[in-house]
Amino acid sequence: MTAMGRSQAALTFGSNLSDFDVERVRADFPILSKRIYDRPLVFLDSAASAQKPQAVIDAVRHCYEDEYANIHRGVYYLSAQATLAYEAARAKVQRFLNAREDREIIFTRGATEAINLVASSYGGTFLKEGDEVVLSALEHHSNIVPWQLLRDRMGITIRVVPINDAGEFLLDEYEKLLGPRTKLVAVTHISNALGTVTPVAEITRLAHAHGAIVLLDGCQAVPHQAVDVQTLDCDFYTFSGHKLYGPSGIGALYGKADLLQAMPPYQGGGDMIRSVSFEKTEYADIPQRFEAGTPHIAGAIGLGAAIDYVTALDQEKIAAHEQALLAYATDRLSGIPGLRLFGTAREKASILSFTIDGAHPHDVGTILDRAGIAVRAGHHCTQPVMDRFGIAGTVRASFGLYNSFDEVDALAAGIEQVKEIFG
Amino acid sequence: MSDLRDLYQEVILDHNREPRNFCCPPNANREARGDNPLCGDKVTIYLTLEDGVVKDIGFQGRGCAISVASASLMTEMIKGKTAAEAQALFRRFQASMTGEEEVGGTDDLDKLAVLSGVREFPMRVKCATLSWHTLAAALEDAAEKKISTETA
Numbered sequence: 262m263t264a265m266g267r268s269q270a271a272l273t274f275g276s277n278l279s280d281f282d283v284e285r286v287r288a289d290f291p292i293l294s295k296r297i298y299d300r301p302l303v304f305l306d307s308a309a310s311a312q313k314p315q316a317v318i319d320a321v322r323h324c325y326e327d328e329y330a331n332i333h334r335g336v337y338y339l340s341a342q343a344t345l346a347y348e349a350a351r352a353k354v355q356r357f358l359n360a361r362e363d364r365e366i367i368f369t370r371g372a373t374e375a376i377n378l379v380a381s382s383y384g385g386t387f388l389k390e391g392d393e394v395v396l397s398a399l400e401h402h403s404n405i406v407p408w409q410l411l412r413d414r415m416g417i418t419i420r421v422v423p424i425n426d427a428g429e430f431l432l433d434e435y436e437k438l439l440g441p442r443t444k445l446v447a448v449t450h451i452s453n454a455l456g457t458v459t460p461v462a463e464i465t466r467l468a469h470a471h472g473a474i475v476l477l478d479g480c481q482a483v484p485h486q487a488v489d490v491q492t493l494d495c496d497f498y499t500f501s502g503h504k505l506y507g508p509s510g511i512g513a514l515y516g517k518a519d520l521l522q523a524m525p526p527y528q529g530g531g532d533m534i535r536s537v538s539f540e541k542t543e544y545a546d547i548p549q550r551f552e553a554g555t556p557h558i559a560g561a562i563g564l565g566a567a568i569d570y571v572t573a574l575d576q577e578k579i580a581a582h583e584q585a586l587l588a589y590a591t592d593r594l595s596g597i598p599g600l601r602l603f604g605t606a607r608e609k610a611s612i613l614s615f616t617i618d619g620a621h622p623h624d625v626g627t628i629l630d631r632a633g634i635a636v637r638a639g640h641h642c643t644q645p646v647m648d649r650f651g652i653a654g655t656v657r658a659s660f661g662l663y664n665s666f667d668e669v670d671a672l673a674a675g676i677e678q679v680k681e682i683f684g
Numbered sequence: 685m686s687d688l689r690d691l692y693q694e695v696i697l698d699h700n701r702e703p704r705n706f707c708c709p710p711n712a713n714r715e716a717r718g719d720n721p722l723c724g725d726k727v728t729i730y731l732t733l734e735d736g737v738v739k740d741i742g743f744q745g746r747g748c749a750i751s752v753a754s755a756s757l758m759t760e761m762i763k764g765k766t767a768a769e770a771q772a773l774f775r776r777f778q779a780s781m782t783g784e785e786e787v788g789g790t791d792d793l794d795k796l797a798v799l800s801g802v803r804e805f806p807m808r809v810k811c812a813t814l815s816w817h818t819l820a821a822a823l824e825d826a827a828e829k830k831i832s833t834e835t836a
Contacts (some may be wrong), residue, residue, distance in 0.1 A: 619701070621748035623723055624692070627805060631688050639723055653724040653746055682692050683749075 264301050268485045281582045283665050286574065289314040290663055300633030303668045307480060308453050308612055308659030310503045313567075317507055320566035324559040331555055333532055347558050350565030351548070354513045357568045359489040359496060365521065367514045367551045368561050372480045373403040375499035375514035376447070378527040378551060380407035383497075384445065387523055389555040390416035392444040394617040395473070397422040397430055397459065398649055399452040404478045408447065415663055418442070424649060428455035432463060439471040450482035454643040454657065455604025456587075456612030458482075465495050474520070480504050484661065485583055485610045490515050502560065506661075507567030511560030514551075520548040525644040528553040571662075579662045583611040586660045590669045599675055603655055612659035614641075617676065620683040622654045628654075628682060629675040636672075690801035691808075692749065699716050699753035710738040718818035718831040719743075725751040725811055731816045736767050738823075743815060750808050754799055755815035761792045767823045774816050781809050810834055 287293050290312050294390045296304045304312060308417035324346065332347045348363070355363040369375040388394070394408050396419055408419055421444075430448070439446075448467040451458050466476045476497035480490055483500045486552040490498050497516045503509035516524075526533055526544055530553030535543040544550045571579065590613055594600055599618035617625055626638030637657040647654055658672055708715075712730035721728050725747030732740035741763050743755045760768050777796055779785045783803055802812045810833035818831045 381767070623725075623748040623808070623811070624750070627808060628688055682688065683697065 277662070281574075281578045283582065283663065286663070286665050289316070289570075290301070291315060291318070293663060297633040297635075298631055299313060303632075303634040303671045305658040305660065305664065305668065305672060306635045306637050306655065307484070307661030308504070310509065311484060311506045311661050312663070313506055313508070313563075314570050316570045317563050317566045318490050321508060321559045321563040324562045325507075329558070332558055333549070343558055346562050346565075347556070350381075350561040353565040353568045354432070354605075357483075357488075357490050357572065358513075358515050360487065360515050361491065361646075362518055364547050365515055365518050367516065368556050369499070369512045369513035369514050369551075370510055371501035372478055372499045373407075373501075373512075375497075375512060376404055376476065376478065377407045377410075377529075378514060379447075379497050379499075379516070380411045381617070382524045382527045382551075383474075383520065384408075384411045384417070385415065386523075388415055388417050388444050391418065391442060393418045393420050393438075393440070393442040395422060395435070395438055395443055395446045395448075395468075397429070397435075397448045398424045398645055399430065399449050399455065399457060399459065399494060400447075400592075400643070400645070401449065401453055401478065401480070402644070403646070404447055417444075421645075422448070424457070428452065428457045428646075429606045430457065430459040430464075432460055432467075435464065436467055439467060439473070441471075443468070443471050443473045446473050447478070448475070448477040449480075450488070451479075451485065451610045451612075452524045452604065452646070453481045453612070454641040454644070454646045454655070455606065455614055456481075456609035456659075457604055457606040458608040458610060462493055465493055469494070481610060481612070484571075486580050494518055501568065502564040505564070505567050507564040508557070508560040511557045512562050512676065513564070516545065524551075526550050526553065530554040532556075574662065582662065583660055583664075585666055586666065586669060587611040587613070589666055590658065590672070593669055593673045594676070597673065597680075599680065600676065603650055603652070611664075613658045613660075615657040616652060616655055617679055619684070620657045620679050623665045624683070625656045625676075625679050628679045629672070632671070632675040632678065634672060634675050687804050689800065690730040691805055693801065695766055695798045696749060696753040696759075699756040701741035703743075703752050705742045705756065705763070706744060707742040708744060709742045711740065712742070714822045714825060716737050716818045716822035716826070716831060718814045718833070719815055720747075720751075720810060720832055720834045723748070723811065725814055727751065727755050727815050727818055729755075729815060729822045731819075731822050733767065733823070738762050738765055738767065738770060741779075741819075747814075748811050749806075750799075750802060750811040751814055754812045757799070758793060758815050758819060761795060762819065770823055771820060774820050777816055778813060804807050 292312050328342040330343045332344040354366045400539045420438045468475045474496040477495045479500040493510050499514045501512040533553040603614040622638035639654040708730045711732045714731040717728045729744035741759045781792045814833045821831050
């Protein structure tokens with residue numbers, strides 16, 4: 262197969278280059294000019310963690326160089342500046358998710374901590390033995406294990422919504438699982454292993470009709486599309502900063518104010534109290550109640566910068582570019598004999614999971630690595646998804662806003678090399 | 685490409701395609717399991733150990749070409765050896781993988797030299813050593829028979 266030129270591929274697959282100049286975007290990411298084994302870096306692992314634009318690096322640096330001190334405490338100038346910057350980042354997350362109020366945004370270490378927070382604080386308080394939590398077969402381990410911990414602690418039951426061969430969430434099967442004992446539904450917005458977009462609005466509507474509350478894991482969704490928690494009407498929504506081109510170790514949990522207010526703290530410590538004596542402690546109001554200890558101040562500020570970056574590029578244009586890449590990559594890869602794609606949902610994000618006959622995903626990963634191509638190989642922290650398809654793992658190429666059509670061609674060429682070696 | 689060819693030598697690809705002793709020997713009296721959950725390599729080593737000699741050896745499992753070929757090559761050279769000889773070979777192999785010594789000098793070590801390309805791929809050393817660590821556990825009849833070479 263001959264590779265199409267970039268502009269031809271872009272035209273054929275629907276990305277308008279005048280709208281979204283990927284070369285200019287790439288220049289914002291210093292690491293992308295790196296060479297790996299003397300080859301240009303082709304970074305196709307953004308679903309694991311995305312690279313950072315200069316604006317995010319600068320924001321973190323600016324925080325430490327110019328306005329760093331602990332927040333919410335000092336009466337002095339620098340602490341006030343740092344507090345303003347930290348709280349401004351919270352307001353950016355609020356606008357980004359279109360939450361009603363900024364106190365509905367809690368900074369966490371990431372989505373994992375956010376889900377643990379909800380499971381422990383909400384689940385531990387409002388769920389009781391025999392209550393049911395509904396998950397889907399697409400979940401990342403981080404949206405499975407916290408509920409199993411809760412099950413062991415409280416005696417709740419976990420029900421799992423199956424997926425079809427395309428990797429699609431089965432809405433009718435989901436509906437059958439909902440009943441009087443269903444108290445909480447926790448589902449991914451977009452599958453990290455297969456790219457499936459789940460019908461979150463409908464999932465939420467049905468859960469609410471049964472009196473259950475809904476947590477959505479938005480880790481893979483926010484980098485690819487605009488999210489409006491008020492339109493979705495979900496009760497909790499979470500994402501990790503590092504997948505959104507922001508720093509690692511910072512993420513956010515959105516929760517409806519009345520729910521958060523009814524929940525006890527997740528962790529105890531400084532910054533989450535109103536008054537402490539050895540007899541009695543009065544907890545702070547939300548969101549501070551859930552932010553015990555000194556948070557990742559620079560991380561939150563960096564996340565704010567990442568949100569600014571993504572919104573300035575325009576999330577709709579990013580989505581269009583990534584969908585064009587996905588269409589082109591799907592077309593290129595499905596033409597390769599012996600390559601099997603996993604996850605062919607009608608609605609999916611720019612994630613391609615695949616296997617190659619006769620070559621283990623790790624061997625594929627090693628060979629691609631030597632061509633400068635970074636992909637993920639393994640189970641992607643979704644062993645139930647792998648079990649569903651009867652495989653140990655896949656190779657996953659995930660595309661971010663900075664990936665180009667040339668890089669899809671590089672991937673296809675790398676796969677040809679795998680086939681050459683493994684024949 | 686050249687270091688890839690050093691890694692994926694024809695002998696390795698051949699053992700990956702058609703692993704030798706890929707079975708549970710009928711009279712096996714020892715076994716141990718190796719599991720690297722992060723990369724998904726799984727191997728079970730079966731031994732028929734009589735009078736301190738490995739009369740028979742087999743393995744089952746799934747994994748990448750490096751882990752399968754390493755296990756397959758290992759079974760070929762361990763069969764008929766005493767437990768002490770097998771342990772000595774394990775230590776030499778391990779030392780060669782960590783770059784402490786060159787492989788070679790004896791027939792067995794010359795055979796193992798096909799795996800020396802792995803040293804250039806530090807992330808993959810754990811794949812090559814999994815079956816050997818599992819073998820050592822089976823030989824020792826260790827209480828903990830679930831072995832892993834992933835430290836993460």
